[in-house]
Amino acid sequence: MDDNTSEDLPPHSRLSAGCTLCYEGAKLVLFLTGLCHRDCWYCPLSQERKNHDVIYANEHMISSPEEMIQVARRMSALGTGITGGDPFYFPNRLIEYAGALKKEFGSEHHIHLYTGMAPTEKIIKSIIGLIDEIRFHPPGELWSNLKDTPFHDSIQCAKKAGLDVGIEVPSLPNIDDLADYLPIIDFININELEWGDSNADEMRKRGYLLRGDVSNAIQGGWESAKKIASLPKVHWCSSDFKDRVQLRMRLRRIAANTAREFDEITEDGTIIYGVWECDGLRVTLPENLDNALFERYDDRIETGWWILEEIAGRIKGTAYYIERYPDNGIIIEVTPV
Structure with a gap:
């Protein structure tokens, strides 16, 4: 040892x-x-x-x-x-x-x-x-x-x-x-x-x-x-x-029990996803995007980081990636898109 x-x-x-x-x-x-x-x-x-x-x-x-x-x-x-x-x-x-x-x-x-x-x-x-x-x-x-x-x-x-x-x-x-x-x-x-x-x-x-x-x-x-x-x-x-x-x-x-379809689980057991700050209940998302790949909130949309990366150039408002503990745990890092 x-x-x-x-x-x-x-x-x-x-x-x-x-x-x-x-x-x-x-x-x-x-x-x-x-x-x-x-x-x-x-x-x-x-x-x-x-x-x-x-x-x-x-x-x-x-x-x-x-x-x-x-x-x-x-x-x-x-x-x-x-x-x-x-x-x-x-x-x-x-x-x-x-x-x-x-x-x-x-x-x-x-x-x-x-x-x-x-x-x-x-x-x-x-x-x-x-x-x-x-x-x-x-x-x-x-x-x-x-x-x-x-x-x-x-x-x-x-x-x-x-x-x-x-x-x-x-x-x-x-x-x-x-x-x-x-x-x-x-x-x-x-x-x-x-x-x-x-x-x-x-x-x-x-x-x-x-x-x-x-x-x-x-x-x-x-x-x-x-x-x-x-x-x-x-x-x-x-x-x-x-x-x-x-x-x-x-x-x-x-994470295996609680991660959403669009949450990426890392080797360390944390999850990574994308956040777009906007009128989450009204804004239009790309056509044909499966409902399981995003969640709407009053002030934001949460989705897969790869989806956010793809649409980042076509949206208005603040967008970033979050890494955190699973099950709504502590946030480890916030990275701007």
Whole structure:
């Protein structure tokens, strides 16, 4: 494995069931709340999400289980990863949303959950049949003596309840402290430490530097993790892998289900189409243009980029190409015709 990047996937024997589905792009990402009982200095959440009680299904802000199900259906989700903030901040919400997923898609819909808390036995029992896999995120200062902390008790309760149990933490310098705990759990996921807007000041205070110009990854992350990452049960999840493989596979899946006839799906799973700003309900389009190849709106017409390119010299008004995430996702680039 290259010391500067680690885009290649380690052997599947090191992947939990939840990670396998993520690799295939088949998991809905349910962000259940931005609230958390902890305040980790390295938390990479955006300012729009961190410390805000908001719910997202993939990139869509939602307010109900029904909206979540709609998003899951549009990507043919085979499972869901629940994150935050901390999903246990609102246990009843967690039960409601996880229950809705199981009811809609069946018990085979795999749900994993990520938490920075050490939930009690009572709380663990409340999620039996709803959560298949739980990933604990204990603070770094506890890694060397995890058996003497509430996290150990919670982990034991989760194992007794029949859940797949792991630890998921960032690539901090003391990551090797967790090696002795491997026999007790099913897996360890190590996420490459990443720079974000909300943790930038803390990163600077600690002397961290970006690994490169086009990556949010921090220098030294892989170097800290490569010893423990060579052990069985350990999976290294690089920033490159999440951006170039995991996200791309999920976007492709969504695009295949939601793209219009005239949307071009790129290798990265984004879509490209043309926009003509005009009186979209009245202007005349070229004769014999199939209705499936354009959509009319009050202030514009959306169509294939190749169609817009062909008629650009004969129309009045602003025209441009848009590249964006599928399912009305974020706009990546706007290019004038």
